[in-house]
Amino acid sequence: MVKAKIILVVLGAALAVPQVLAGSTPEEDRKAMVEYFMQMFPDVPFEGFVNGQYALNEDRRRQWESMQDFPPYEFAVADGQEMFETPFANGKTYASCFENDGIGIRQNYPYFDTEKNEVITLELAINRCREANGEEPLKWKKGAIASISGYMASTSQGKPINIKVPDDPDALAAYQDGKEFYYSRRGQLNFSCASCHVQNPGKWIRGDFLSPTVGQPANFPVHRSDWGEMGTLHRRFAGCNTNVRAEPLPAQSEGYRNLEYFLTYMSNGLPVVGPATRP
Amino acid sequence: MNRPLLTIGISLALCLPLAAQAGSKEDFNDVYSKAQSTHQDAGTFQWTVTSDRLKAAKSAADNGNFEKAAAMANEALRLAEESVAQRKQQQEAWRNVAIGN
Numbered sequence: 001m002v003k004a005k006i007i008l009v010v011l012g013a014a015l016a017v018p019q020v021l022a023g024s025t026p027e028e029d030r031k032a033m034v035e036y037f038m039q040m041f042p043d044v045p046f047e048g049f050v051n052g053q054y055a056l057n058e059d060r061r062r063q064w065e066s067m068q069d070f071p072p073y074e075f076a077v078a079d080g081q082e083m084f085e086t087p088f089a090n091g092k093t094y095a096s097c098f099e100n101d102g103i104g105i106r107q108n109y110p111y112f113d114t115e116k117n118e119v120i121t122l123e124l125a126i127n128r129c130r131e132a133n134g135e136e137p138l139k140w141k142k143g144a145i146a147s148i149s150g151y152m153a154s155t156s157q158g159k160p161i162n163i164k165v166p167d168d169p170d171a172l173a174a175y176q177d178g179k180e181f182y183y184s185r186r187g188q189l190n191f192s193c194a195s196c197h198v199q200n201p202g203k204w205i206r207g208d209f210l211s212p213t214v215g216q217p218a219n220f221p222v223h224r225s226d227w228g229e230m231g232t233l234h235r236r237f238a239g240c241n242t243n244v245r246a247e248p249l250p251a252q253s254e255g256y257r258n259l260e261y262f263l264t265y266m267s268n269g270l271p272v273v274g275p276a277t278r279p
Numbered sequence: 280m281n282r283p284l285l286t287i288g289i290s291l292a293l294c295l296p297l298a299a300q301a302g303s304k305e306d307f308n309d310v311y312s313k314a315q316s317t318h319q320d321a322g323t324f325q326w327t328v329t330s331d332r333l334k335a336a337k338s339a340a341d342n343g344n345f346e347k348a349a350a351m352a353n354e355a356l357r358l359a360e361e362s363v364a365q366r367k368q369q370q371e372a373w374r375n376v377a378i379g380n
Binding site: 024028029030032033179181183185187190242245247249 | 323324325326327328330358361362365369372373374376377378379380
């Protein structure tokens with residue numbers, strides 16, 4: 001009898017443990033996340049989430065709409081196009097490094113490279129393209145890289161974000177790592193990304209109006225009034241971490257790339273609207 | 280007046296601040312090293328305020344102000360310990376708030 005009980009307990013545990021470890025799939029996460037925000041903001045249509053705080057705050061929306069007559073990122077995008085089309089010293093251009101010559105591909109980034117076993121962001125691909133062609137890499141957070149990335153994003157406007165997590169344990173681990181980062185509280189102020197953007201979107205935190213998770217990466221790179229220029233998503237990650245007194249990770253570190261992977265997957269199906277403006 | 284005794288007395292008096300400073304320097308080195316190592320243990324959960332205190336401690340020590348240096352290093356150690364505790368606590372706690380777990 002005792003033996004039978006032990007066998008039953010062991011069998012039960014063996015069946016239960018893998019389920020607990022497996023957790024939910026990325027697609028289950030995304031659907032639950034979208035459902036959560038659709039219930040939180042029933043008046044906002046799904047595609048409206050790409051406008052972040054402008055979808056939730058009428059005053060901010062009016063300010064933004066008035067800025068759209070002369071968007072402050074236009075010059076940077078024009079510079080980005082010129083840099084994108086200017087040949088490297090070896091005569092090749094950025095187009096040689098990307099699918100479809102780099103036009104209309106923003107919606108597929110970041111992706112998981114199953115050969116290199118890492119997440120490849122658009123900015124990482126831009127700098128690797130430069131290095132493969134004998135050029136110095138650009139700085140990660142602003143300047144030329146934001147302009148080139150901004151131009152490339154502009155060629156994808158309206159295309160639905162299409163991030164894939166392949167059936168590969170390393171890809172799933174990268175996604176899970178990004179998810180864990182997003183929900184983990186850090187810094188002296190003990191905030192996670194989710195503390196603001198899942199639990200409190202639509203509310204003010206000091207002078208900032210909080211946007212929801214879904215739709216956030218669709219805007220990047222962004223021109224922020226606070227920066228007075230364009231910046232990349234990893235610049236924003238670092239700023240958020242610093243705000244809660246957590247040491248930011250280096251831009252394009254594995255941790256931030258995994259975070260971008262998770263975050264962008266949550267916006268699958270929403271159109272690319274970057275580059276955009278934010279306060 | 281006993282000149283040798285006076286010389287010894289003055290020498291001892293002059294040595295006192297040096298001895299006190301040497302003690303503070305040792306204290307500082309111990310605490311600073313422990314604070315640095317604990318800060319490293321925090322991994323990706325390091326706090327900026329800990330880094331600030333460590334920099335302030337190093338700067339004070341470089342200027343010979345070991346009392347301030349030790350105080351800053353002690354603060355850094357306390358903050359680093361809190362960040363390590365946060366890291367440990369979050370290893371499981373994040374799952375409780377994640378959507379779609």
